[in-house]
Amino acid sequence: MAIIKTENLTYVYGEGTPFRKVAVDDVNLEIEEGEMVGVIGHTGSGKSTLIQHFNGLLQATSGKIFIDGEELTKDKGKLRDVRFKVGLVFQYPEYQLFEETCYKDIAFGPKNMGLSDEEIDKRIRETVKLVGLDEKLLDKSPFELSGGQKRRVAIAGVMAMNPKILILDEPASGLDPKGRDKILGLIKEYHQEKKNTVMLVSHSMEDVAKNASKILVMNKAKLFCYDDTEKVFHRADELTEMGLAVPQITRVFNRLKAMGVDINDDVYTVKYGTRLLLDILNKKQHPDL
Amino acid sequence: MQNFLKAERVRFSYVNNMENPPVVNEVLKGIDIEIKKGEFVAVLGHNGSGKSTLAKCFNAINLPDEGDVYAVGFNTKDEDKILDIRQNVGMVFQNPDNQLVATIVEEDVAFALENMGVEPKEIRRRVDEALKTVGMYEYREHAPHKLSGGQKQRVAIAGIIAMEPECILLDEPTAMLDPKGRREVLKTIRKLNRENGVTIVLITHYMEEAALADRVVVVDKGQVIIDDVPEKVFSQVEKMKSVGLDVPQVTELCWELKKAGFDVSTEIISEDECVEALYKLFDKG
Numbered sequence: 001m002a003i004i005k006t007e008n009l010t011y012v013y014g015e016g017t018p019f020r021k022v023a024v025d026d027v028n029l030e031i032e033e034g035e036m037v038g039v040i041g042h043t044g045s046g047k048s049t050l051i052q053h054f055n056g057l058l059q060a061t062s063g064k065i066f067i068d069g070e071e072l073t074k075d076k077g078k079l080r081d082v083r084f085k086v087g088l089v090f091q092y093p094e095y096q097l098f099e100e101t102c103y104k105d106i107a108f109g110p111k112n113m114g115l116s117d118e119e120i121d122k123r124i125r126e127t128v129k130l131v132g133l134d135e136k137l138l139d140k141s142p143f144e145l146s147g148g149q150k151r152r153v154a155i156a157g158v159m160a161m162n163p164k165i166l167i168l169d170e171p172a173s174g175l176d177p178k179g180r181d182k183i184l185g186l187i188k189e190y191h192q193e194k195k196n197t198v199m200l201v202s203h204s205m206e207d208v209a210k211n212a213s214k215i216l217v218m219n220k221a222k223l224f225c226y227d228d229t230e231k232v233f234h235r236a237d238e239l240t241e242m243g244l245a246v247p248q249i250t251r252v253f254n255r256l257k258a259m260g261v262d263i264n265d266d267v268y269t270v271k272y273g274t275r276l277l278l279d280i281l282n283k284k285q286h287p288d289l
Numbered sequence: 290m291q292n293f294l295k296a297e298r299v300r301f302s303y304v305n306n307m308e309n310p311p312v313v314n315e316v317l318k319g320i321d322i323e324i325k326k327g328e329f330v331a332v333l334g335h336n337g338s339g340k341s342t343l344a345k346c347f348n349a350i351n352l353p354d355e356g357d358v359y360a361v362g363f364n365t366k367d368e369d370k371i372l373d374i375r376q377n378v379g380m381v382f383q384n385p386d387n388q389l390v391a392t393i394v395e396e397d398v399a400f401a402l403e404n405m406g407v408e409p410k411e412i413r414r415r416v417d418e419a420l421k422t423v424g425m426y427e428y429r430e431h432a433p434h435k436l437s438g439g440q441k442q443r444v445a446i447a448g449i450i451a452m453e454p455e456c457i458l459l460d461e462p463t464a465m466l467d468p469k470g471r472r473e474v475l476k477t478i479r480k481l482n483r484e485n486g487v488t489i490v491l492i493t494h495y496m497e498e499a500a501l502a503d504r505v506v507v508v509d510k511g512q513v514i515i516d517d518v519p520e521k522v523f524s525q526v527e528k529m530k531s532v533g534l535d536v537p538q539v540t541e542l543c544w545e546l547k548k549a550g551f552d553v554s555t556e557i558i559s560e561d562e563c564v565e566a567l568y569k570l571f572d573k574g
Contacts, residue, residue, distance in 0.1 A: 042467045043438045147336055174383070174464055176335040176494050178533030203467045206538065243469030248497060248538040248560060255564045261571050270538050274545040281551060281570065 001069055002030040003165060003197050004054060009063035011049055023049040025221040026063070031199075031214075033164075036191050038212030038229070039201040042243035045218040047201055051167050054199075055086035068164060084113050087163030091170045093154035097142040102133075102153045105142055109161040120160075127160040130193070131186050148179045152186070159190060166190070167199040172207060180204075184211050206247045209233065209268040217244070230266040249273050292359035293488065294324040294347055294378075294456060299356035301342055316342045318511035319356065326455065329482045329489045331499035331519070334508035335533035340492050343508065344458045347490070348378040361455055376405065379449035381459040385441035386434075388448075394436075395420065395429040398447045405452070419451040420444075422485070423477050439470025443477055450481065456488035457481065463495065475501065496523070496537045500558040507532065520556035539563035546570075 011024040024046045041047040052058040056079045065072045099105035110120045131152040142153050172180040188211055191198045202208050215232040217224040219242045236246040253267040267273045301317040316339040324330050334340040345351040346358045349365040361377040363370035391397035395416050402412045420426040423443040463471040481487040499505050505522040507515040509532045515522050523536040526544045543557045557563050
């Protein structure tokens with residue numbers, strides 16, 4: 001069963017005003033449980049508007065949304081459950097830290113869910129380990145931490161609610177390469193350990209390629225495609241046309257293929273590209289093997 | 290010009306006076322660097338390495354605790370020269386939304402010129418020329434908030450080049466942009482350097498952008514640790530990774546092949562060079 005399903009989902013900003021804008025246009029989508037989905041699209045393509053529907057922050061102008069088999073309604077009581085089920089981490093989440101200590105900040109979500117103190121404590125310690133923070137930091141004020149640490153506390157606060165679906169909007173933006181790899185690495189680990197559904201919104205094609213198994217592409221308010229990572233990056237020309245890109249490594253292999261080299265063109269990570277080239281080159285050197 | 294952009298044994302600390310005793314965080318630890326007129330230099334470094342602090346020293350936002358900083362020939366400590374420095378060393382920041390002040394694109398570009406007391410006729414000429422340079426002339430009567438991120442950032446750059454500075458410092462100007470926005474901004478920066486001779490200092494976390502520069506400076510713990518042409522800098526794959534940075538994907542690929550014993554240069558930093566090298570490799574075997 002699909003964990004997220006939309007039927008003809010449409011959202012219009014400023015209906016009835018001169019600034020009317022269709023931000024999400026007739027989107028039909030089914031995302032299976034346990035997927036790691038990369039969400040890409042140019043600025044203003046509608047990707048942020050789309051994901052804000054999944055935990056009821058925005059209500060569709062028309063069309064239907066089903067989360068975990070249940071249709072989203074305007075019923076406030078039900079909406080609360082949806083928010084526990086779908087965790088949303090915004091861009092620069094460290095600006096949303098507010099408690100006196102990291103412990104209290106991470107506890108905020110679980111507490112609102114009505115969990116017992118023991119359960120909350122257990123979850124906090126588990127999540128802190130998962131995001132790679134020292135337990136000693138828990139008693140500190142979040143404002144004493146470095147930028148990268150703050151961001152991890154903010155993400156931990158949502159992860160501790162153990163949502164069935166975790167959505168992160170540009171979790172690595174503004175970080176240096178090592179910081180990026182760290183944050184994305186811990187999200188991947190969380191995904192592998194919990195088997196929850198994770199959606200990762202990003203402008204970095206390289207990051208999406210490294211981490212997601214499926215990619216959802218939004219273009220001018222419409223769903224352009226939702227497919228396996230290699231199949232999406234196969235459509236390099238169309239992606240470039242709509243203001244996106246494919247990873248540098250993918251462009252290299254596509255060009256080699258176009259020049260007549262007999263090689264797979266479904267390469268989107270350096271790791272896979274290296275393995276592929278070494279296989280072919282080694283065979284060439286030792287044809288008898 | 291002598292001392293175009295130069296830092297000599299510069300030390301700089303941020304002091305938090307809210308704490309008792311005050312907490313001192315020394316970010317620049319005796320840094321030495323010189324940038325010549327007309328160069329296009331990329332500055333790399335992990336978060337907290339001191340690269341933004343250094344950039345702010347060059348237009349006298351930060352004054353060094355020790356050592357000297359020179360910009361367009363003047364020592365930044367010389368208060369009488371601050372206006373000359375600020376007009377000639379423009380700065381562009383990460384978030385375009387924080388840099389636009391007017392409600393119409395051309396008014397925004399004219400903002401600094403009005404403050405400088407430039408004649409209206411001359412303002413008109415410079416604003417038009419700046420907008421044409423960044424490719425935003427058709428949008429001169431639009432509202433900035435309706436533009437895309439890349440367009441806004443180009444308007445911010447136009448506001449700077451209208452002042453006709455000799456040098457522009459850009460602090461992660463593409464961090465918040467989508468791939469198309471990044472391509473547009475990069476193209477504009479290169480054009481300013483090549484055609485208008487503007488000196489460019491580009492701080493970035495994107496290695497592929499740094500690969501476009503004439504020279505790459507790597508800052509770590511408040512010191513310059515590597516300073517060379519991009520080919521030589523990125524060929525040091527292990528060292529770059531050890532300081533929390535990365536190399537372009539094509540460089541990493543060639544480095545891996547070289548490690549496995551194949552005859553590939555590790556000084557490959559562009560897509561074209563990589564395609565050519567790999568094609569040769571296949572041809573030979």
